[in-house]
Amino acid sequence: MTTAQETRRPAPASPPRLAEFQHATTTPLALSGIVGALAFAVYSVFSWLQWQSFTIRSWDLGIFTQLAKDYANLRPPIVSLKGEGYNLLGDHFHPLLVLLAPFYRLFPNAYTLLVVQNMLLAVSVVVVCHFAIKRLGKITGVCLGVAYALSWGMQSAIDAQFHEIAFAVPLLAFSLVALLEERWRSAWIWASLLVFVKEDLGLTVFVIGLVMAWRARTAAGLWLSAWGVGWFILTTKVILPAMNPGDKWAYQSQLNIAGLLSDPASLFHPDKVTTVLLLIAITAGLCLFSPLTLIVLPTLAWRFLSELPVYWGQEWQYSAVLMPVVFCAAIDALSRRKVLNSTRLRLLMGTTMMLLAVVLSSQYALGKLADPAKHFPTHTVASSQSALAAVPDGVTVETDISLMSYLVDRTEVYWIGNQNPAPQYVLIDVSGRPGLSPTAAATEAEARFPGTRFVTVYADGRYQVAQRQ
Incomplete structure (x- = not known):
């Protein structure tokens, strides 16, 4: 017979493990959110100083502003800076940039594009940092997040002002994190969108698909590879020539394979070697222990095959898409390799990467913040x-x-x-x-x-x- 006292017995408390789990799922996100917010703030201070001092790196910001202006007014991107009646979709294939329209509609100013880029890059910081914290612990994860936020590829992209790769960086971060967490469908979807950011990223998607096929042991990765190659061929052989005034893919001549074959030593130009070494250095060599690093090969290939020295080095925006790859590869190596499976060693590697990023910052864009008066003069305002x-x-x-x-x-x-x-x-x-x-x-x-x-x-x-x- 049940007594009245028994019927009034309080409900059992939640199991301790559930409470710990809930705490663990919120804290990494909060910590990574703080790192991302700080990154956005630093990026935005830099952009604001650039803008206020009338520091313009190239005509690209003007070009993409004309594109955003047309999209915001529901028009095709006819960009007069490239020429009378020039459709910018015939220059590079980036239909995903239509997402700029609502931002520009609300704030019709070229500076808006800089803010949007800073926001997108900061989102990727949150994604990478959150994953690092979950895999490696709070301190090591935050160190890796800071190192990623300050990486030279990100700094160069901010310094170069807005480019379409602003959308590719978070897409890569989402895709690679999902791949490493074995969320294959999410990884597939995020990666598949890269083909709508820039035509050469179809080859990056091809390699992501191969890595997925190897890790998942399913055909889904091969389908992703086919998707990437298919869009690369379609855009470079059909879409871009059809929309380009010259009836061709404007950048095909820059892939100088014959030049490389006639002079293989050109592959070891100091600028090219330095770029590769710096990619390895910012991860303290850890990226070499993960197959994810193979994903950098298509981007490095088209850059190093070109005869234009501007593609070989660390300036401009071209290396930003490599940053999520090498940092996710480093996290993968630290969390999977048994020889690195030590809390102290992980902490050492994480702090090393952060210190390397801080030291290298003096040589890149954010180092200019140490002396704004010198690098952002206002005497011509x-x-x-x-x-x-x-x-x-x-x-x-x-x-x-x-x-x-x-x-x-x-x-x-x-x-x-x-x-x-x-x-x-x-x-x-x-x-x-x-x-x-x-x-x-x-x-x-x-x-x-x-x-x-x-x-x-x-x-x-x-x-x-x-x-x-």
């Missing part, structure tokens, strides 16, 4: 603002790269190096041409566009602005 003020909204402008990213939001901008229709305004940076006549911009514009007349509306020692009459 007033001149830049005055030149911009001389150009009204809604007009057509031909310009060099100096201020184009500050004009694209409110005018139709053409690059001065192309064959363009006669613009209403011309703006050029003359700071590198001392002694130039104050009317040089107008005179040169009249020479480029016979039958027109331009008058100078602004001129100082740095900029000249001329208006067509």
